[in-house]
Amino acid sequence: MNTGDRIKFLRIGDGLTQGYIADLLGIRQKSVALMESGKSKVSLRAINILSNYFIVSKEWLENGTPPAILNGWGYSSVPFKGWKELPSSEKPKRLNQIAETMGTLFVDFLVESRIKKFFKAEIGGSEDVILVFPASSKSSLLLRVAGDLWPMMEGILKDTGLRQAKSIMIDEEMANSIHQSSSPLSKLEHTIELHRLLGLGQLTRTWSVLERTRDQRCVKVYQNRVNKVCRDILEKGIDPADVINTIKEITSARLNYQFKDSVDFLLSRAKAPLFKRFSEKIEDADNSDR
Numbered sequence: 001m002n003t004g005d006r007i008k009f010l011r012i013g014d015g016l017t018q019g020y021i022a023d024l025l026g027i028r029q030k031s032v033a034l035m036e037s038g039k040s041k042v043s044l045r046a047i048n049i050l051s052n053y054f055i056v057s058k059e060w061l062e063n064g065t066p067p068a069i070l071n072g073w074g075y076s077s078v079p080f081k082g083w084k085e086l087p088s089s090e091k092p093k094r095l096n097q098i099a100e101t102m103g104t105l106f107v108d109f110l111v112e113s114r115i116k117k118f119f120k121a122e123i124g125g126s127e128d129v130i131l132v133f134p135a136s137s138k139s140s141l142l143l144r145v146a147g148d149l150w151p152m153m154e155g156i157l158k159d160t161g162l163r164q165a166k167s168i169m170i171d172e173e174m175a176n177s178i179h180q181s182s183s184p185l186s187k188l189e190h191t192i193e194l195h196r197l198l199g200l201g202q203l204t205r206t207w208s209v210l211e212r213t214r215d216q217r218c219v220k221v222y223q224n225r226v227n228k229v230c231r232d233i234l235e236k237g238i239d240p241a242d243v244i245n246t247i248k249e250i251t252s253a254r255l256n257y258q259f260k261d262s263v264d265f266l267l268s269r270a271k272a273p274l275f276k277r278f279s280e281k282i283e284d285a286d287n288s289d290r
Contacts, residue, residue: 008036009105015080067136077144120167123175
């Protein structure tokens with residue numbers, strides 16, 4: 001894998017578009033496509049932003065030096081995020097993309113990360129499974145696989161020669177908390193408990209302090225992106241109060257605690273001359289209606 005392959009692997013694994021990555025980096029979508037194809041060099045700035053966003057090692061992202069996850073866990077699902085919201089007409093095309101990604105980039109990731117074994121957690125009341133791949137002595141990758149895609153994944157794992165070390169059964173509450181819990185503490189506790197049940201408790205010894213650190217590493221990236229939206233709003237002369245709810249909707253729920261700073265940023269700029277004139281027009285219009 002080269003740096004572009006790794007960016008593509010992380011992007012698809014998180015269910016993101018090239019346009020989203022372009023917005024994150026403040027560049028054009030065409031530039032992201034060139035980076036992923038290996039036709040354009042990935043800047044150190046992009047490496048820094050993307051490694052923080054995806055919580056992976058800068059050294060791995062740039063050079064493939066393992067482990068990709070230094071201390072903690074990575075999580076993804078197959079099909080990838082956003083699958084349920086896709087129009088049915090797009091799903092066959094996306095399924096081909098999933099098969100290609102898992103059969104190439106995911107296999108390359110396993111080889112590059114020197115992963116030799118995996119653990120399997122079957123979910124009671126569901127055909128889905130969660131696979132755990134120890135990536136180092138202090139980190140792992142969790143992958144939730146939909147039941148109808150398990151035969152494909154099982155074939156891929158057999159082809160790579162990975163050994164299944166242990167299989168257990170967990171309940172839906174634990175699986176769903178790890179998958180989409182809105183509570184970082186609940187997600188953390190259930191992730192640690194899953195590893196303990198698999199006999200990987202030693203690996204998670206330092207994880208109890210990680211969740212806040214993980215979010216803090218993401219804050220700057222998200223804050224920069226929201227601030228860019230704020231600047232665009234200011235340039236267009238739009239009343240900030242009209243877009244606050246929209247920004248709330250597009251801001252990741254797991255980072256809502258930082259949203260207040262973005263709102264304060266936005267409203268503080270509303271005192272600028274541009275918005276003073278805009279507000280006066282609104283006030284005049286309100287008075288005329290009375």
